[in-house]
Amino acid sequence: AVVSTQSTGKNPVSIVYEKWPKAEWREEEMMEGRERNGFLCSLEISGDVYQGVAGNKKEAKRLAAAKAVAKRLNLISDFGLTGTTAKKRKAPPQPLPKPAKRAAVAAVSMAASRRIDPSKNPVM
Secondary structure (H helix, E strand, O other): OEHHHHOOOOHHHHHHHHOOOOEEEEEEEEOOOOOOEEEEEEEEEEEEEEEEEEEHHHHHHHHHHHHHHHHHOEEEOOOOOOOOOOOOOOOOOOOOOOHHHHHHHHHHHHHHHHHOOOOOOOOO
């Protein structure tokens, strides 16, 4: 059965370091002319090679590890093997009310904080 790495609570790179401490990592900068075009990370475990390609070293390493973990342990990375990570986004901050609204909000909260005498304000 295929199991998610979320059930282990670990990043694929951490799993590789724990299961195969003698695994060999190689990181190469990919160049196109004089410009860097990304990174290639290769992971070798017992003769098998797993590669990850991404815009930065960390992501390339994670992709290579995710492929190794998927193949060897039948664990699927929650981050996927595509190079894009799904992150929860925070809701954007709400703008502060305009100055006129702030004064009205302050007046309402000030009125609400005063004690109301039932004899002066009978309930209808």
